[in-house]
Amino acid sequence: MAIIERTNERTNERTNERTNERTNERTNERTNEIKITRVIKKEKRLTIEFSVSHSIQKYFKTDDFWCEYAEEIEAVPNSIAVIPFLVNVLPIAWILDIEIFVDELDQSFLDSIQHFKQGYIDLYPELDFKGEISVGETVFNQSLKNNTQKGLLFSGGVDATSSLIQLIESGEKPELITIWGSDIPSDDLEGWTNKYSITKSMGQELECPCTYIQTNFRKFLNEGDLGLLVKKQINDGWWHGLQHGIGLIGLAAPITYLHGISELYISSSKSTDEAGRVANIDTIVNFLRFNQTNVINYQADMSRWEKQKLLGGYVDKNNLELPIHVCWITTSGLNCLNCEKCFRTALIFILNNVPLYKVNLGHFSSANFTNQFFKKILPALAGGPELVTKTWRSIFKAAEEKNDVLQTYHLEWMHLFDFEKAIKKERVKFQIKALFLRPIIWTYQNTLKQSNVIKKGIDKLLGQN
Numbered sequence: 001m002a003i004i005e006r007t008n009e010r011t012n013e014r015t016n017e018r019t020n021e022r023t024n025e026r027t028n029e030r031t032n033e034i035k036i037t038r039v040i041k042k043e044k045r046l047t048i049e050f051s052v053s054h055s056i057q058k059y060f061k062t063d064d065f066w067c068e069y070a071e072e073i074e075a076v077p078n079s080i081a082v083i084p085f086l087v088n089v090l091p092i093a094w095i096l097d098i099e100i101f102v103d104e105l106d107q108s109f110l111d112s113i114q115h116f117k118q119g120y121i122d123l124y125p126e127l128d129f130k131g132e133i134s135v136g137e138t139v140f141n142q143s144l145k146n147n148t149q150k151g152l153l154f155s156g157g158v159d160a161t162s163s164l165i166q167l168i169e170s171g172e173k174p175e176l177i178t179i180w181g182s183d184i185p186s187d188d189l190e191g192w193t194n195k196y197s198i199t200k201s202m203g204q205e206l207e208c209p210c211t212y213i214q215t216n217f218r219k220f221l222n223e224g225d226l227g228l229l230v231k232k233q234i235n236d237g238w239w240h241g242l243q244h245g246i247g248l249i250g251l252a253a254p255i256t257y258l259h260g261i262s263e264l265y266i267s268s269s270k271s272t273d274e275a276g277r278v279a280n281i282d283t284i285v286n287f288l289r290f291n292q293t294n295v296i297n298y299q300a301d302m303s304r305w306e307k308q309k310l311l312g313g314y315v316d317k318n319n320l321e322l323p324i325h326v327c328w329i330t331t332s333g334l335n336c337l338n339c340e341k342c343f344r345t346a347l348i349f350i351l352n353n354v355p356l357y358k359v360n361l362g363h364f365s366s367a368n369f370t371n372q373f374f375k376k377i378l379p380a381l382a383g384g385p386e387l388v389t390k391t392w393r394s395i396f397k398a399a400e401e402k403n404d405v406l407q408t409y410h411l412e413w414m415h416l417f418d419f420e421k422a423i424k425k426e427r428v429k430f431q432i433k434a435l436f437l438r439p440i441i442w443t444y445q446n447t448l449k450q451s452n453v454i455k456k457g458i459d460k461l462l463g464q465n
Ligand SMILES: [Zn+2]
Pocket: 326, 327, 328, 329, 330, 335, 336, 337, 338, 339, 340, 341, 342, 343
């Protein structure tokens, strides 16, 4: 068995640390492991059965991981078929210093691990990335078809649609790959039917083939407990901070093998100059490789504003409609137009002179988007990502020069609204709450509620004993 040593330390200085780590890891290696026990490929369904050490069982909700594809996947070699599972457990292995055992693995993927792991190390210097993967046999794979196709992970939102448009404008017709089990739960048939109908109509409109992957990749892990391992250090959860990015991309490995996809694109969810950290970043995902497929984090240099402007320009030039779905509240495929994200997206389109009905925001009503409504969503902005606040700042700045547009949509209140002052005030409120209220709530939830003595005392005071 070939043991693949850790590769996260590159300098001599760090070699010493590695030695210490190895000493520690060897103490643990017999108890901390994830082992792939069986790879089952039956018609369209891929199932990875696995076992884990007792001490880490609480991080897993099931002992099987599955993906169901839109076509038969029996021709996919096991060395590729294990990748969808591995990309979703590698971050766990790194954080908890676990050894993963797999019988066969694609050589390109194995070689790429050290490189995309380095991206995580650089992104989160406050975390310790350990762990290793032990492989029985490595395999050089070649796709079933000529490597001439492109693929795009396609959610139907602004980022994905903007990537699609730019690819089309550069002469590509990428295959759209939509994941069922990410924002739409893998058991929500109605939500999925609506979502996939958007992918299909987009594909039809722009002459791109479509496919999908249904999977339990978010349900097989205990995201809550995993999040607790990193929340304090990186101020982010497991999905957003560690899993998404490689966890989504690797699901498509069997499709890239079957369809001969040479480049697989994932839309960047933040531009390189924007604040905030996220696992879907080019210094991580661009280093992922499997089979003969390269992965590209697309439009990393574009802000959301620029992406929506690009979409508006394309819609206008080609006189067509794009069924974009941006809402986090609804799963119906429609946009609720009553949440912060719908509001933000609609305003950017409006300020770029894009008719809302052309981008699936046709029911916009100025009666909904009032000063009062904006004040209601301000508290969420104060506690939310800096990226979103930055976008709102651009919106108010652009509105200063768009008198005619504001009048047309009865949004004149935006002229009078002092965004900087309002967000500053909300942030102070948020910090006060965080300083005083949260410790009180935490103490109540973790101490008082669990203390029978205090509970009895309170009950006695209340005359309930
Ligand atoms: Zn909405």
